[in-house]
Amino acid sequence: MSHVTEELKKAAELPEGDVVRILLHQHAGIRQLCSTVGSSEGPAKRQAFDDLRVLLAVHETAEELVVHPVTSTHGGETLAKALNADEKEASEMLARLEEFGVESPEFDESFPIFQIVVEQHTEEEERVEFPLLLTTLDETSRHMMGKRLTAAEMVAPTHPHPGAAGSVPKQLATMPFHSVVDRVKDALSRS
Template sequence: MSSATIERTAAARLPDGDVVAVLLTQHARIRDLFASVRATRGDVRRQAFDELRALLAVHEVAEELIVRPVAKRTAGEGETEARNSEEAEATRMLKRLEHMDVDSAEFDAVVEEFERAVGEHADHEESDEFPSILRECTAEQRHTMGERLARAERMAPTHPHPAAAGKPVALALTGPFAAMTDKVRDAMTR
């Protein structure tokens, strides 16, 4: 069974709207998008990568603003610092990828490293942070956190406009990953 399937199964066992269920579902979608990036070329690959980048922007900011403050209390500061460090490293890799030709050998090598880093990060969250949140937070608290995360997803695009995919000028208007995370952060803190 694939990691994405395991994540979807675990999410289905939790109440609708539970923050851990929402995050597990996002992890599964992220893994699916990595598979699409690996399996495709050209404009289709660019579009899959752009969608992955946008989902990661929403996911990262939601974790930063909603999950990490709670996980710091439930799992400990060391745990949250480790996850933040992993996210910072993944962001550095993503910034490198944003400037590469998606069909280049260099892109293939870096995206493989990036996928491994993001997958390990998700695995750490699922084994270390999520159990502490499930154990220490009430169902109502987790549902409230899940609602905030879902609201953030609705306010921020989960993928670039189809007309922007593979077009440098259009992508410049949607912005690189850093600009996308800033837009999500602004939307969530309004």
């Protein structure tokens, strides 16, 4: 059974709207898109990378704003700080990949390293953070977190912003501007 299939099976066991279920589904999507980027060429590779970039930018911002603070409150302060640092590193790498462009040799050289960093980060969340949330929060609390996560994702930037990554105050201060600029940039690139 593939890692993506395992994640989807675990997620299906949790109630709809549960923050851990949502995050497991997103992790499966991230893994699938990483695989697609690594095995595609031309327009398919570009589309897969754009989809991955958006998913990661939105996902990581929402985790930093909604999930990691709760983890910190429930005994995982060191873990939350480490996860935020990992997300900052991944954001920096994602920004470099975006600058390189999928057609460049630098992209092809750097993407496998980025994929390893992302995989290690998601595994850490799944191995340590998610069990902490499942054991310290009741179903209602996790469902409310799922709603907050979804709301944060709706207004999160769609491109990496390493200067704000890893810091809730910086995310809150810059997110409205970054989000509007990113969404306009995305709309213009599609036209």
